[in-house]
Amino acid sequence: MSVTDSDKAVLLGLYEEKRANLVRFFAARLGSRAEAEDLVQDLYIRISGMENLGPVDNPSALLHRIGSNLMLDRMRSQKRAGARDNDWRAVNTSTIAGHEVTDEPPADEVVAGRQRLRALVEAVQELPEKTRQAFQLHKLDGHSHAETARRMGISVSTVEKHISSALKTLTRRLR
Amino acid sequence: MSRSAQHLQEAAEWLTRLQRPEVEETDWLAFDAWLIEPGAKAAYDAVQAIDEEIFQRGSALRGELAEPRRAAAKRAFSIDWRWLGGLGVAGAAAAVALAIAPWGEMLPQADTLYSTARGESRAVQLADGSHIDLNTDSRISVRLEKDARRVTVHDGQALFDVAHDKARPFLISAGDETVRVVGTKFDVRRRDGQLSVTVLRGLVEVSTDGDDTPVRLRPGQMLEHVEGASGVTVTNVSADDQVGWRSGRLIYRDQPLSRIVADMNHYFDRPVRLEGENTAALRFSGVLIVDGQDAMVRRLTSLMPISATPTDDAIVLRGRPSAPN
Numbered sequence: 181m182s183v184t185d186s187d188k189a190v191l192l193g194l195y196e197e198k199r200a201n202l203v204r205f206f207a208a209r210l211g212s213r214a215e216a217e218d219l220v221q222d223l224y225i226r227i228s229g230m231e232n233l234g235p236v237d238n239p240s241a242l243l244h245r246i247g248s249n250l251m252l253d254r255m256r257s258q259k260r261a262g263a264r265d266n267d268w269r270a271v272n273t274s275t276i277a278g279h280e281v282t283d284e285p286p287a288d289e290v291v292a293g294r295q296r297l298r299a300l301v302e303a304v305q306e307l308p309e310k311t312r313q314a315f316q317l318h319k320l321d322g323h324s325h326a327e328t329a330r331r332m333g334i335s336v337s338t339v340e341k342h343i344s345s346a347l348k349t350l351t352r353r354l355r
Numbered sequence: 356m357s358r359s360a361q362h363l364q365e366a367a368e369w370l371t372r373l374q375r376p377e378v379e380e381t382d383w384l385a386f387d388a389w390l391i392e393p394g395a396k397a398a399y400d401a402v403q404a405i406d407e408e409i410f411q412r413g414s415a416l417r418g419e420l421a422e423p424r425r426a427a428a429k430r431a432f433s434i435d436w437r438w439l440g441g442l443g444v445a446g447a448a449a450a451v452a453l454a455i456a457p458w459g460e461m462l463p464q465a466d467t468l469y470s471t472a473r474g475e476s477r478a479v480q481l482a483d484g485s486h487i488d489l490n491t492d493s494r495i496s497v498r499l500e501k502d503a504r505r506v507t508v509h510d511g512q513a514l515f516d517v518a519h520d521k522a523r524p525f526l527i528s529a530g531d532e533t534v535r536v537v538g539t540k541f542d543v544r545r546r547d548g549q550l551s552v553t554v555l556r557g558l559v560e561v562s563t564d565g566d567d568t569p570v571r572l573r574p575g576q577m578l579e580h581v582e583g584a585s586g587v588t589v590t591n592v593s594a595d596d597q598v599g600w601r602s603g604r605l606i607y608r609d610q611p612l613s614r615i616v617a618d619m620n621h622y623f624d625r626p627v628r629l630e631g632e633n634t635a636a637l638r639f640s641g642v643l644i645v646d647g648q649d650a651m652v653r654r655l656t657s658l659m660p661i662s663a664t665p666t667d668d669a670i671v672l673r674g675r676p677s678a679p680n
Contacts, residue, residue: 245380
């Protein structure tokens with residue numbers, strides 16, 4: 181079935197409406213708002229160039245599906261191009277050793293950055309013990325929710341409670 | 356819970372849910388619906404920004420958290436390290452100033468972290484020509500800046516051979532000690548709250564925070580300090596003994612067994628434990644070759660009045676009751 185101009189207009193209209201929330205959704209998945217913006221821009225190009233759409237029951241779900249496929253393509257091509265640090269794969273990858281950063285930001289930014297890092301360190305250290313442990317295993321050591329649960333001997337849903345509680349506390353203290 | 360705290364909690368739960376490996380279409384639809392609530396978008400954006408920042412600062416954050424909590428907790432960080440320039444050693448090309456200063460805990464920014472696992476050692480060649488040998492089970496971070504070269508010893512032991520560069524001092528912080536170097540060779544050890552610095556080449560000047568009189572160290576001298584305590588002790592040692600670890604030898608002169616066991620436990624996963632009243636205090640002098648754990652334990656039991664018993668998860672050493680010691 182070919183797409184009529186009005187089908188596409190509906191989808192593009194919905195895209196405009198959902199655009200900001202799609203960015204929010206993919207920012208969580210990719211660990212980067214900038215990458216999510218890129219991806220959602222690609223999504224626009226993809227749907228505006230579509231020839232065959234088929235009957236669309238739920239255009240919002242379709243936007244999600246196309247976006248998710250683009251994300252998978254992107255991850256595959258990045259894997260070929262070599263790993264990057266701050267994409268979503270960092271969730272599953274340890275990033276401790278060997279990342280040399282040679283950029284030298286201006287001195288005032290260095291100081292501000294150190295103060296910010298200090299605040300972050302202190303906020304993490306003041307988390308309750310189990311929460312801090314789950315946070316560290318998942319966010320810093322890069323273990324999945326399931327692996328973190330296995331290491332701590334607790335359920336995945338408890339791990340997720342600890343991690344969201346850590347995020348909430350850190351956001352309240354540092355926003 | 357206030358309305359905004361409620362939103363923050365829901366936002367954090369959503370972000371966590373969206374970071375599961377598998378996320379369904381229905382998750383997106385429910386997320387999109389949740390965002391309609393007033394205040395939800397702002398709360399989510401705040402949580403996501405923090406999450407992203409944690410990603411970006413991940414390795415620096417991780418390095419800092421690897422510090423013992425006591426040491427990292429309450430030190431002022433914004434101390435101007437340049438006051439060290441007034442120590443009067445600037446003229447001596449090969450001089451080293453070692454300061455016990457509060458800025459020892461200055462935070463790394465854009466650091467390179469080097470670490471070794473138990474039983475591993477590692478040679479690190481820095482871009483400035485300096486060389487670092489990292490002993491087993493150790494973690495350091497390095498940052499080369501325009502006006503300073505900074506190293507933090509988080510835990511473990513390292514031998515530094517520092518390339519001479521008068522314009523860019525080499526600053527090493529280990530707990531509450533800081534070593535300032537222009538170009539020299541020395542060993543830094545930080546284990547269990549005990550710090551030591553042994554000089555092989557060059558000069559060392561030590562100043563303690565709150566104490567104006569610096570102590571000067573020469574090659575063959577070792578400075579020891581307990582983190583958080585005041586004061587240092589300086590002894591004459593064989594510097595080669597202190598760096599025997601580089602050639603796989605641990606060299607002891609009249610050291611307690613507890614120290615030897617603590618050292619061994621940094622090489623092997625299976626812990627060696629001490630039992631019996633006076634076992635830990637038994638003294639040992641000699642050279643231990645670092646090879647297999649069983650072989651090392653066997654040699655210790657033949658050199659000392661102790662017996663070894665393997666258990667499920669450890670090796671237990673115990674002083675022999677009939678021993679004359």
